[in-house]
Amino acid sequence: DGGITQSPKYLFRKEGQNVTLSCEQNLNHDAMYWYRQDPGQGLRLIYYSQIVNDFQKGDIAEGYSVSREKKESFPLTVTSAQKNPTAFYLCASSTLWASGSRFEQFFGPGTRLTVL
Amino acid sequence: DAKTTQPNSMESNEEEPVHLPCNHSTISGTDYIHWYRQLPSQGPEYVIHGLTSNVNNRMASLAIAEDRKSSTLILHRATLRDAAVYYCILRDWGGGFKTIFGAGTRLFVKA
Numbered sequence: 001d002g003g004i005t006q007s008p009k010y011l012f013r014k015e016g017q018n019v020t021l022s023c024e025q026n027l028n029h030d031a032m033y034w035y036r037q038d039p040g041q042g043l044r045l046i047y048y049s050q051i052v053n054d055f056q057k058g059d060i061a062e063g064y065s066v067s068r069e070k071k072e073s074f075p076l077t078v079t080s081a082q083k084n085p086t087a088f089y090l091c092a093s094s095t096l097w098a099s100g101s102r103f104e105q106f107f108g109p110g111t112r113l114t115v116l
Numbered sequence: 117d118a119k120t121t122q123p124n125s126m127e128s129n130e131e132e133p134v135h136l137p138c139n140h141s142t143i144s145g146t147d148y149i150h151w152y153r154q155l156p157s158q159g160p161e162y163v164i165h166g167l168t169s170n171v172n173n174r175m176a177s178l179a180i181a182e183d184r185k186s187s188t189l190i191l192h193r194a195t196l197r198d199a200a201v202y203y204c205i206l207r208d209w210g211g212g213f214k215t216i217f218g219a220g221t222r223l224f225v226k227a
Contacts, residue, residue, distance in 0.1 A: 107159025
């Protein structure tokens with residue numbers, strides 16, 4: 001089955017440690033995204049990538065880093081510079097040039113990160 | 117980016133229709149209206165989208181006001197599995213990657 005996988009589902013880290021969240025898709029999508037969601041809030045865009053070896057900052061990129069070495073993979077690193085990293089992190093993918101009509105982002109199950 | 121306004125929460129009885137409103141008074145002529153929903157502890161999923169005409173699919177119906185400044189997502193018979201947060205989103209026809217998800221409407225369904 002095609003889809004997006006994120007691992008792990010729950011992650012605990014000590015304050016000051018960097019942590020990398022995994023995101024893999026087998027939908028052959030060119031575009032991939034990382035969002036952060038805080039309790040009771042909507043999703044905020046962290047980074048997105050349109051093509052391998054290229055990515056752009058979203059609204060809240062500070063304290064995060066990404067890489068896109070393969071089309072199917074878009075890992076997110078939460079660095080110690082991120083002031084409040086405890087949140088629910090969602091990865092998504094889509095076709096590159098959605099015409100607007102049925103632009104659909106496919107989301108993974110998410111990773112819940114707790115920094116102690 | 118044009119903004120949308122939705123009620124924070126709504127409640128419905130099981131088996132009854134639900135009308136979820138969305139205001140988007142600054143919508144541009146090239147913005148499509150999309151709806152996603154997010155079940156607890158999951159990622160959002162696409163529900164429906166439209167431009168000017170009302171739309172139906174197996175999940176829901178979308179009613180768009182004639183002036184396009186508001187729209188309504190209609191669930192014809194709410195089930196307990198429809199309890200979720202529903203997001204109304206505007207996307208320009210040209211695509212673009214910055215999809216803004218507001219806080220959405222949390223739908224509670226009573227048995």
